[in-house]
Amino acid sequence: MSDRIEQQLAFLREAEMLKSVTRATPIHDASRPENSAEHSWSLALYALTLADQAEPGVDITRVIKMLLLHDLVEIDVGDVPIHSQEGSAHGSAEIAAQEAAAAERIFGLLPEDQRAEFHALWAEFEAAETPSARFAKSLDRAQPVLLNHQSGGGSWIDYDVHWDQLQSRVGDKIALGAPGLWPVIRARISAWFEARGLI
């Protein structure tokens, strides 16, 4: 038991590093970049609050667990912004291999049973095949959109994002796991793109 708790505390100590991983999205008042730890908190709160947007078969507790864990690999790899390199870097085979190695290392700090459980939750999220993982992925796409809108444009400005890019990189993916959510977000944000001639 003593070894077990020491392993758990070693994992939690390592996880603290996620607070130093910065993202392309600024926080609400554009005062600084969001970090991946507070982003993960936002997503868990999204899952709790928007649970009635989930499709049948979604287990919200499982979604929350995935979202708490999903970005830990960024401690080694960093966040790969969705709009960087014209959208090509995100999800590349090279990044995927680095993230897989990071998952081995970081979840490897845990006792064996939890190592397997947490690694499986992360892999399920990445594969985006189960209803729960698809819903989690949709929230991971939705929150940065609403946060960019809240801060006045955020990473849309930095990466010169046009409406059709937002639709294909983000909107279509939100719609996959949360079909009722994307139309509401679209209605809210399209004026921002229209006003700038980006639609």
Next chain:
Amino acid sequence: MSDRIEQQLAFLREAEMLKSVTRATPIHDASRPENSAEHSWSLALYALTLADQAEPGVDITRVIKMLLLHDLVEIDVGDVPIHSQEGSAHGSAEIAAQEAAAAERIFGLLPEDQRAEFHALWAEFEAAETPSARFAKSLDRAQPVLLNHQSGGGSWIDYDVHWDQLQSRVGDKIALGAPGLWPVIRARISAWFEARGLI
């Protein structure tokens, strides 16, 4: 349904502000103060990871929900550091009244059923009477201790904290909800206090 999701999104938009509430505890490398949003993520991860430290009757999903929500009142009130004013400000009647008003306002943004549910989770956490709330409170005390230790002293230095103060303000409270956790933490941190003649 359309009103419902608009209310949910208004709540989530407001919640973003928690990222600007700073705490007395610095992050792992002492580079900046921790904020209450990323702190809430840490605590949810603590609950997930240290679930086997919970007493019988604890519902870990409920604990995670409480921890995701417990600090939202700080958007209006700010964080009251546990070691500030010789430990007297934290939990004062005045602060409690301000937090109650903040809970009314912030959870009041939600649809009625969720307003009641989230408010009840927050109130349960504050009352610290159920096994789940006691475990959640213990984690809320434990994480800053381990984070201070990780960063080299943190708010213990700023508030000139001696061992007997840490024991009464923090240790006794961790032991209430997670009796197996406090001895492990104590063994880990006592050398820091001994080396500085604070024990």
